[in-house]
Amino acid sequence: MAPRKTEHSSIGMRGEPLRRHVLDAAERLLRQGRADFSMRDLAAEAGVSFATPFNQFGNKAAIMQALSIRRIDTMETRYTAAPPSRDAKTRVLLAIDTAVAVMLENPDVNRTVMGWLGAAQASPGQTLSRSTAFWALALGKGEGLTASRREQALRCLPEQLAFSFRGVLSFWTAGELSDAALAPRARDIASALLLAYLH
Template identity: 65%
Template sequence: MRKDKMPSSSSAVRGAPVRQRVIDAAERLLRQGKAEFSMRDLASEAGVSFATPFNQFGSKHALMLALSACRIDAMKERYVAAQPSGNALNRVLFAVDTATAVMLEEPAVNRAVMGWIGTSGAVAGDVLAHSTALWALALGEGAGSDSACRQQPVDCLPRQLAFAFRGVLSFWTAGELPDAALGESARQMAQALLRGARSDS
């Protein structure tokens, strides 16, 4: 993602300027098609010492988790800025469209990030928690849903939506789902989950 689209909340964190330089350098390398860059390549691109990326992130896998978090933060910031209204389904579909737009802004970069976070690393990430928070934000308190099924969205749908959206993204990352089909596939997934919640109530 371009720097002007990154969330700015990290600037208050100690060491954030150097950390952001490393993140920006990683994104530049990914834009150049260098997904297999080494940490030495990264340090050179960022103009920092060889140890700095390790000091800031610990590993390349952890760096990719941070890049994923930046993308989810961007999705949440755009959703909040737009203040979508309507019922739960409309808000979730707006979140789907927002998330899809973020991923399609730089498909090659985001596919590389998704590919990396899909592998195991020494440190577990918190992508699931980050993603769940986005869908919980969209669902709110279930306002606009049928009263009989409000409790289910509040309790379990955000996590189910996180699982399902990640699943759609995995097929897109693997090249089985073209860019043009990502948004509609994700929308169909969300609609099916919310309809299922209503029918199970």
């Protein structure tokens, strides 16, 4: 198959713009239902040389990791655009609703991306650290949490929330949790985690 002609030639495109261009092509393939795309397919879709996806990412698992980070970035952007709340619990529940809305916009694509996150890689990805940072943003300064345990909460809860949300997503990805149940289950777990730190 000949490389796809695009108005964004990879000639002169380097670094982050080129990485975004390749990721955009991966997104298009996933939306077309081509979850089994090869790196050759990806290069053709992006209109770049066969080596470019390898040079930019290394392998398909790393591309899926980057697509996962892209989703977390979208969650963060939408969350920060929402009206602020002074209460940490309200903010965390809003973050869950925001994250779930992002995942449900393209559920088939997002299930595919999530399914790849368990694939072994030569070097660790950044999904956990980016997800933890998202939940830390939601917790803010811990307003509304028990003052004597606030410091501990701010140290422990972001990663615990990242683990719990990923756990719920894994059951959703496997088809064991419906789209409609995703937000309620994630809210239940977050509320249980927060309970230990509330007045």
